[in-house]
Amino acid sequence: MPDVPMFQLHGVGVDYPTPAGVVTAVHDAAFTVPHRGLTVLAGPSGSGKSTLLRVLGLVDRPARGVVRFDGTDTTRLGHAARRQLRRDHLGVVFQQPLDNLLEYLSIEDNLQAAARSARRSCDAAAILARLGLAHTADWQLTALSGGQQQRLAFGCALARGSAVVLADEPTSQLDEASADLVLETIADLVADEYTVVAASHDDRLIALGSRVVWLREGMVDGVEDRKGRAA
Numbered sequence: 692m693p694d695v696p697m698f699q700l701h702g703v704g705v706d707y708p709t710p711a712g713v714v715t716a717v718h719d720a721a722f723t724v725p726h727r728g729l730t731v732l733a734g735p736s737g738s739g740k741s742t743l744l745r746v747l748g749l750v751d752r753p754a755r756g757v758v759r760f761d762g763t764d765t766t767r768l769g770h771a772a773r774r775q776l777r778r779d780h781l782g783v784v785f786q787q788p789l790d791n792l793l794e795y796l797s798i799e800d801n802l803q804a805a806a807r808s809a810r811r812s813c814d815a816a817a818i819l820a821r822l823g824l825a826h827t828a829d830w831q832l833t834a835l836s837g838g839q840q841q842r843l844a845f846g847c848a849l850a851r852g853s854a855v856v857l858a859d860e861p862t863s864q865l866d867e868a869s870a871d872l873v874l875e876t877i878a879d880l881v882a883d884e885y886t887v888v889a890a891s892h893d894d895r896l897i898a899l900g901s902r903v904v905w906l907r908e909g910m911v912d913g914v915e916d917r918k919g920r921a922a
C-alpha cells in the first residue's frame with residue numbers, strides 16, 4: 692500500500708468573523724505532512740501558522756477545502772468522530788509551558804492525568820527518564836525550569852500515546868538554554884518515528900525541519916524538503 696501522508700490539505704481556507712467583517716486568515720492552502728519527521732509551518736507574525744496548526748489539530752474546521760488525516764477526510768466527520776481522532780492520535784503543545792500542564796499536580800501526576808485524558812495508562816517513570824526528568828517525579832511543577840516544563844508538555848503527548856505531536860511556537864517563551872532542551876526533545880521524538888508539526892519563526896527550530904512549509908499573508912509561499920536530515 693502506498694504511504695499515505697499523515698495530513699493532506701487541499702484548497703483550505705479559514706475565515707474569522709470580526710466586528711469589522713470577515714478576516715480570511717488562510718487562503719487556498721495545499722500541502723502535505725509526511726509520516727514521521729519534523730514539519731515546520733514557518734513565516735512571519737500573522738502569516739497563518741497558528742491557524743493552520745489548529746486546523747491540523749482538528750480543533751478548527753476550515754471554511755473551505757479538505758483536510759485528510761491518514762487518508763480520512765476529516766471535514767466530512769461529525770464532532771464526535773473528530774474528537775475521537777484527536778484523543779487517539781493527536782497531542783498538542785502550546786507556547787506557554789503552563790498552558791499545557793496542571794499546576795496543582797506533581798510532575799508524575801501531570802503525566803498520569805494526560806494519559807487518563809486519552810483513556811490510557813502510561814509508564815510515567817520511563818517517560819521521565821527519557822526526558823531527563825527521572826529525579827523530579829514527586830516535584831511540584833513550579834520547581835521545573837520553563838524548558839523542563841515544556842519538555843514535560845511533550846511528555847504528556849507521549850503519555851497520551853499520540854503518534855502526532857502538534858506544537859505551537861514551543862520555544863518562543865523560553866530563553867536559549869531552555870529552548871535547547873525543547874529542540875533536543877523534538878529531535879528525540881523524531882528519531883523515534885513520531886510525526887511532529889511545529890508552527891514557529893525560531894530559526895533553530897526551522898533548521899531542524901525535514902519539511903518546511905513557508906507561509907506569507909495566509910498563503911503557502913513554498914514547501915522545502917530537506918531529505919536526509921537527522922530530524
Ligand SMILES: Nc1ncnc2c1ncn2[C@@H]1O[C@H](COP(=O)(O)OP(=O)(O)OP(=O)(O)O)[C@@H](O)[C@H]1O
Pocket residue numbers: 707708709714715716734735736737738739740741742743890
Ligand atoms: N480569533 C481571531 N479573530 C480574528 N482574526 C484572527 C483570529 N486569529 C487570528 N486572526 C488573524 O488571522 C491571521 C493569521 O493569524 P495567526 O495567529 O494564524 O498567524 P501566526 O502566523 O500564527 O502569527 P503569530 O506568529 O503572531 O502567532 C492574522 O491576520 C490574525 O490577525
